[in-house]
Amino acid sequence: MSNSADSLQRFSFDHTAIRGELTHLNTSYRDVLKRHNYPPVVARAVGELMAATALLSGSLKFAGRLTLQIRLTGNITLLQAETNEKGQLRAIARYDDLAEQSELKVTDGQMIITIEPEVGQRYQGITLISGGNVAGALEDYFQQSEQLGSRFWLTCDGENAAGFMLQQMPSAEGDDPDAWDRLGHLASTMKDEELLHLNNDVLLHRLYHEEQVRIYPASALSFFCTCSKDRIGNALHQLGKAELQSILDEQSKVTISCEFCQQAYSFDQAQVDELFPEEKLQ
Ligand SMILES: [Zn+2]
Missing domain, CATH: 3.55.30.10 (Hsp33 domain)
Structure with a gap:
């Protein structure tokens, strides 16, 4: 080589x-x-x-x-x-x-x-x-x-x-x-x-x-970047539902880019809701 x-x-x-x-x-x-x-x-x-x-x-x-x-x-x-x-x-x-x-x-x-x-x-x-x-x-x-x-x-x-x-x-x-x-x-x-x-x-x-x-x-x-929609979703989850909802109310989706590779991931209302299954049960 x-x-x-x-x-x-x-x-x-x-x-x-x-x-x-x-x-x-x-x-x-x-x-x-x-x-x-x-x-x-x-x-x-x-x-x-x-x-x-x-x-x-x-x-x-x-x-x-x-x-x-x-x-x-x-x-x-x-x-x-x-x-x-x-x-x-x-x-x-x-x-x-x-x-x-x-x-x-x-x-x-x-x-x-x-x-x-x-x-x-x-x-x-x-x-x-x-x-x-x-x-x-x-x-x-x-x-x-x-x-x-x-x-x-x-x-x-x-x-x-x-x-x-x-x-x-x-x-x-x-x-x-x-x-x-x-x-x-x-x-x-x-x-x-x-x-x-x-x-x-x-x-x-x-x-x-x-x-x-x-x-x-x-x-x-x-x-190679190990980012994925799941991992980005976990990071979004840590921001909390209220924070994400305020972005959704303004922009209809939450878009976040991987800091390493710049790949953009978007989450609409339904996908953000899926990040918080515990809140659906309440
Ligand atoms: Zn990445």
Whole structure:
């Protein structure tokens, strides 16, 4: 698979307890961008967050959803990307007009990782963002929650996004004790253009030609929105009947668009009534 395809590819290093992942997002990233009119600084941040989410999806071993959220206090208040075990991605940003001119600063904020299996317990981990960027926050998260050394490199040029991860696994006897520092240092020499545009084989050879790298088959990633009329209906239900009725009285239907994909859903009087079956009984 060339990196013109949206993909996630794992690799590992023989005689070490270190694994890695490489991701490229092209079509799926542009599918998100074309549904929104994000200022460049926001668009790039969304791309980096999608790349980070794709890297994290490698750890989803069951049917369910993984959500990566960055909550900030500046002009950009929310960045969110989601994925599932099928490699489907969607993303969103909330920001005010000032984001047009400003640089993204992520010094004050929280990174929230939520894992929701279709069957089983929901998990949520919250990390303060102190490293100044998303990659730094992810490294802090894995250090705090899993006691695993992790390094992340994320980049986005506004059309393509890419990510690179190295992760320490529990080590075995005979593993090379210097490998973690050496492999991380070599990855740090990688330029953003190399991560964005080189094929994985070429990039890994360029960085690690003196190492024994094992590359596993890539899996495909794509944009997909999980919204549905049922889910939008559940969200409307939370607004309450009175609120919806006042809209119906004015406009004859309630129309709401999915925040992720902009798909519009309309509910007429009968459909709104159906959302509140408990009120029919009274
Ligand atoms: Zn949607």
